Amino acid sequence: MPEGPLYGIRVFDLTIAMVGPWCAMQLGAMGADVVHVEAKEAVRGGVPPSINGTSIGYITWNMNKRGIQFDLKSQDDRADAYEVLKTSDVFLMNMRPDVAARLGVDYESVSKLNPGIVYVAVTGWGQAGPLSSLPGADGQIQHYTGFGSSSGVEGTEEGEIYRHFTQMDATTGNYACQAILMGLLARKKTGKGQRIDVSMIRATSALQTGRMTEYLQSKQVPKPLGHKSQAVAPSQAFMCHDARYLGVEATSEAEWRGLCAAIDKPELATDARFATNSERVEHRNELSAILEPVFAAMPLDYWMLELKKQDVPHGRPMRWDELRNHQQVLDNQYLIDIETKSWGTVRTGGPVWHFSETPARWFRTPELGEHAEEIMRDVRADLAKAGTPAAAGGKQ
Amino acid sequence: MPGPLDGYRVVELSEGVAGPYAAMELGDAGADVLKIEKLQGDRARGWGSKATGDLGASFLGMNRNKRSVALDLDSAEGVAVAKKLLEGADVVIADAAWTAHPDLQPEALTKSNPGLVHVHISEYGEHGPMANRAPYGELSAQLASEATTSLGVIGEAPVRMAVDVAQMFTGIYAVQAICAALYARDTRGGQRIDLSLFGTMVAMRSTLWVALANPDEWWGFHLDSYVKPQDYGYQCKDGRIYFSLARPTQEQRDDLYREFNMEWVRQDPLFDLVNTDTAGGTARYSHVCKPVWERAFKELPRQQVIEAIRKTGGWAFEKNNYEELVNSEQAQFIGLIDTRDHPGVGSVSTVAIPWEFADTPASIRRPAPRLGEHADEVLGAAGFSASDISGLRSKGVLATV
Numbered sequence: 001m002p003e004g005p006l007y008g009i010r011v012f013d014l015t016i017a018m019v020g021p022w023c024a025m026q027l028g029a030m031g032a033d034v035v036h037v038e039a040k041e042a043v044r045g046g047v048p049p050s051i052n053g054t055s056i057g058y059i060t061w062n063m064n065k066r067g068i069q070f071d072l073k074s075q076d077d078r079a080d081a082y083e084v085l086k087t088s089d090v091f092l093m094n095m096r097p098d099v100a101a102r103l104g105v106d107y108e109s110v111s112k113l114n115p116g117i118v119y120v121a122v123t124g125w126g127q128a129g130p131l132s133s134l135p136g137a138d139g140q141i142q143h144y145t146g147f148g149s150s151s152g153v154e155g156t157e158e159g160e161i162y163r164h165f166t167q168m169d170a171t172t173g174n175y176a177c178q179a180i181l182m183g184l185l186a187r188k189k190t191g192k193g194q195r196i197d198v199s200m201i202r203a204t205s206a207l208q209t210g211r212m213t214e215y216l217q218s219k220q221v222p223k224p225l226g227h228k229s230q231a232v233a234p235s236q237a238f239m240c241h242d243a244r245y246l247g248v249e250a251t252s253e254a255e256w257r258g259l260c261a262a263i264d265k266p267e268l269a270t271d272a273r274f275a276t277n278s279e280r281v282e283h284r285n286e287l288s289a290i291l292e293p294v295f296a297a298m299p300l301d302y303w304m305l306e307l308k309k310q311d312v313p314h315g316r317p318m319r320w321d322e323l324r325n326h327q328q329v330l331d332n333q334y335l336i337d338i339e340t341k342s343w344g345t346v347r348t349g350g351p352v353w354h355f356s357e358t359p360a361r362w363f364r365t366p367e368l369g370e371h372a373e374e375i376m377r378d379v380r381a382d383l384a385k386a387g388t389p390a391a392a393g394g395k396q
Numbered sequence: 397m398p399g400p401l402d403g404y405r406v407v408e409l410s411e412g413v414a415g416p417y418a419a420m421e422l423g424d425a426g427a428d429v430l431k432i433e434k435l436q437g438d439r440a441r442g443w444g445s446k447a448t449g450d451l452g453a454s455f456l457g458m459n460r461n462k463r464s465v466a467l468d469l470d471s472a473e474g475v476a477v478a479k480k481l482l483e484g485a486d487v488v489i490a491d492a493a494w495t496a497h498p499d500l501q502p503e504a505l506t507k508s509n510p511g512l513v514h515v516h517i518s519e520y521g522e523h524g525p526m527a528n529r530a531p532y533g534e535l536s537a538q539l540a541s542e543a544t545t546s547l548g549v550i551g552e553a554p555v556r557m558a559v560d561v562a563q564m565f566t567g568i569y570a571v572q573a574i575c576a577a578l579y580a581r582d583t584r585g586g587q588r589i590d591l592s593l594f595g596t597m598v599a600m601r602s603t604l605w606v607a608l609a610n611p612d613e614w615w616g617f618h619l620d621s622y623v624k625p626q627d628y629g630y631q632c633k634d635g636r637i638y639f640s641l642a643r644p645t646q647e648q649r650d651d652l653y654r655e656f657n658m659e660w661v662r663q664d665p666l667f668d669l670v671n672t673d674t675a676g677g678t679a680r681y682s683h684v685c686k687p688v689w690e691r692a693f694k695e696l697p698r699q700q701v702i703e704a705i706r707k708t709g710g711w712a713f714e715k716n717n718y719e720e721l722v723n724s725e726q727a728q729f730i731g732l733i734d735t736r737d738h739p740g741v742g743s744v745s746t747v748a749i750p751w752e753f754a755d756t757p758a759s760i761r762r763p764a765p766r767l768g769e770h771a772d773e774v775l776g777a778a779g780f781s782a783s784d785i786s787g788l789r790s791k792g793v794l795a796t797v
Contacts, residue, residue: 004576005576005577005579005580005584006576006579006580007580026572030572030576046643047616047617048613048615048616048617048680049607049611049612049613049614049615049616049617049618049619050611050612050613050616051610051611051612052612056603056606056607056611056616056617056618057603057617057618059606060602060603060606061603125726125730126726126729126730128729128730129725129726129729129730130725130726130729131725131726132726134706134711134713135711139638139640140638140640140711140713142638143629143636143637143638143713143714143715143716144638144713144714144715144716144721144724145716145721146716146717146718146720146721147559148627148628148629148715149715149716149717149718150558150559150717150718151547151555151556151557151558151559152547152548152555152626152628153548153549153552153553153555153626158628158636159558159628159717160547160548160555160626160627160628161627161628161629161638161715162546162547162557162621163546163547163620163621163624163627164543164546164601164603164604164618164621165617165618165621166600166601166603166604166618167561167600170600171565171568174565174568174569174572175568175750175751177572178421178568178571178572178575178751179750179751179753181572181575181576181579182399182400182401182425182575182751182753183400183753183756184575184579185400185401185575185578185579186399186400186401186753186755186756188579188582189402189403190755190756192755194753194754194755194756195754195755196751196752196753196754197751197752197754198750198751198752199730201726201727201730201732202730202732202748202749202750202751203750205721205727205732205747205750206747206748206749206750207559207561207564207568208559208718208747209417209454209457209458209564209746209747210413210444210454210457210458210559210560210564211454211558211559211718212457212718212747213453213454213456213457213458213745213746213747214444214445214453214454215718215719215722216453216457216718216722216733216745216746217445217447217453217456217744217745218445218453219719220445221717221718221719222558222717222718224555224558225558226548226553226555226556227535227544227553227554227555227556228556229534229535229556230444230558231443231444231452231454232443232444235533235534235535236535237535237539237553237554239553245539245553245554247533247535247536247538247539247554248533248535249533249534249535249536251412251439251443251531251533252411252439252493252531253436253439255531276442277442277443278442278446281444311531313519313531313532313533313535313536314533314536315519315533315535315536315537315539315540316539316540317539317540317542317544317545317554318539318540318541318542319542319545320542320604320605320608323540323541323542323598324605327524327525328520328521328524328525328526328527328594329524329598330524331521331523331524331525331527332520332521332522332523332524332592332595334521334594334595334598334599335598335605343610344610345609345610346606346609346610347605347606347609348602348605348606348609349598349599349600349601349602349605350599351599352566352569352573352591352595352596352599353569353570353572353573353576353589353590353591354522354589354590354591355573355576355577355587355588355589356587356588356589357580357584357585357586357587358576358577358580358584358587
């Protein structure tokens with residue numbers, strides 16, 4: 001089996017909760033040796049639901065890593081941690097700005113040990129500013145950055161919060177992962193590591209670039225539109241004759257003409273009210289009133305066939321019981337089963353990127369401190385081989 | 397100092413959000429990005445409110461740091477020009493909106509450029525019965541991944557996330573894959589990378605899949621998202637807030653009750669509910685307790701409520717809309733929004749770059765291009781003479797700017 005694209009990279013993963021662990025998990029999937037460093041009193045449980053006393057979140061977000069525990073406040077453990085740092089290419093941490101210095105892993109200390117290290121600090125609100133000392137997590141960030149202001153049932157004045165609290169955390173972790181990879185690419189040219197800062201407020205605002213840029217130009221605060229798109233029309237769900245919903249979208253003029261053909265209403269394609277996307281957005285409700293009874297007249301499967309024939313984007317809601325065994329999911333390995341030591345078999349999402357030459361991998365979350373001995377053995381062998389810390393840091 | 401991807405050449409052959417956003421991120425990081433468009437332009441130019449002419453407002457936010465060339469890709473000459481422009485590219489980002497011409501398929505391009513990293517974005521993935529479905533839809537991916545079950549009213553019409561998350565998540569992952577493949581290229585050569593909106597959405601909900609598969613407790617944080625009512629935050633006199641207490645002590649709770657004249661809850665059967673786990677939006681019974689808290693908050697300005705909760709050790713923040721976010725002290729302080737002049741449009745604001753590199757800073761060097769704006773300079777650099785270029789224009793192969 002060929003190795004992933006980050007084969008040979010070591011990550012010092014000093015992370016807790018979701019943002020940092022999720023980020024490092026992606027690096028591990030791409031072949032990096034991720035050393036998940038946890039405190040001696042590490043907490044793995046407490047946030048339900050859980051399996052065998054460990055929170056689901058912890059199990060999900062710490063795959064593709066090796067585990068070790070350090071008490072960074074003790075001299076002995078810090079010395080060991082510094083050895084790991086000397087052989088690491090990446091340092092990742094998601095704690096509040098003042099914690100790093102207290103643990104002896106601030107940028108100055110770490111880069112002195114290893115000038116080649118790509119040092120990434122993830123915070124909630126940035127390194128400075130009135131909120132910088134406050135905690136940041138998914139719920140807070142969703143509320144603060146307006147993610148919960150633009151979605152919701154049509155007609156309601158106020159947007160609602162997305163109730164599955166992981167998307168903001170994962171998004172920030174994903175942007176941090178980009179930054180790390182870019183830092184590694186820069187190091188190929190400069191031969192040096194650097195400090196990189198990523199914050200949840202910046203990352204989740206970037207996620208909302210489309211809606212937010214529309215607001216910034218128009219100064220119109222978006223109102224919830226239910227299943228309808230803010231920017232494209234038609235792009236909404238229709239109830240079909242069998243009382244099932246179908247999402248239908250015409251994102252280009254060709255797709256709009258295709259839709260008119262699929263529903264056998266060629267006159268709509270030449271109707272001035274619907275001549276361009278801007279016109280259709282403007283007359284969204286009129287258009288919707290015309291289309292609703294059309295879709296309500298025939299069952300969902302009929303429309304799936306007609307829309308597919310005309311290359312019009314469409315899709316229907318699926319639920320877990322269907323999704324988990326869906327042929328499309330299985331054929332692309334979007335869900336995979338992972339055998340764990342303490343939590344049985346868990347089914348989780350697989351690697352998102354499918355590389356033709358450097359395939360990604362996915363493996364189980366380690367037990368607490370499971371790989372302490374083997375990690376220190378590998379680190380000392382690397383140090384003996386490399387000679388100097390700088391050489392170890394710049395080994396790629 | 398230039399950005400981390402300075403020196404890399406990226407050609408984007410995609411439309412909408414996912415591919416263009418990925419290409420823009422690479423541009424922000426310093427790469428030279430060429431956007432090849434069909435004569436009618438990226439469909440997203442027509443999306444949402446317009447800044448002016450062919451520049452949709454959201455398009456401005458997704459396409460900075462790029463140059464645009466618009467070609468008739470149904471003609472042999474247009475395909476030949478595109479092929480020429482693709483020579484020497486390090487990265488190609490393609491999606492289903494791209495032309496089916498065999499000369500411009502990533503596989504064909506790799507033959508003459510074996511180091512090429514080519515990314516293909518689809519709706520449902522490269523394998524399986526739904527592979528090769530038509531140009532993708534955002535709503536389809538949100539519905540198919542059951543992401544719409546965490547908004548709206550249970551049993552009623554689905555509610556989408558207004559942000560095009562499926563495309564954005566995919567674009568973000570595409571950037572990871574591209575950087576990783578470039579990193580490995582020295583030793584492993586170029587390669588193809590496939591991503592899909594559907595696959596990305598499934599992966600982004602992994603926590604829920606693990607929770608659904610085999611938990612010991614059928615409730616909590618992730619599973620609650622199915623069964624809880626809509627959450628608009630906690631209403632105060634002049635706005636809404638979010639608050640929570642991470643595993644509050646009895647003392648913290650007593651402080652809070654005192655602060656908001658709610659000491660009576662300790663004598664009430666509801667107290668047991670309020671007392672369960674964490675107080676605030678993520679607790680098991682938060683929706684049951686919420687009206688009780690809101691009764692206390694509704695006469696108070698939200699800043700006062702936020703400060704009172706923070707004083708007792710709790711976490712409290714405003715629930716903002718975009719206007720409130722942009723004007724907030726923190727956003728202003730960190731420079732969350734970038735504003736600069738766009739020739740012909742005036743002042744244009746977009747969301748600033750998410751990463752802060754200490755030594756190789758990312759940067760915004762040019763605003764989103766008009767359709768075909770850079771044809772002369774790009775074709776000129778690729779070896780086309782001025783008369784070649786005007787010939788292509790008069791034949792309608794190259795868009796007239």
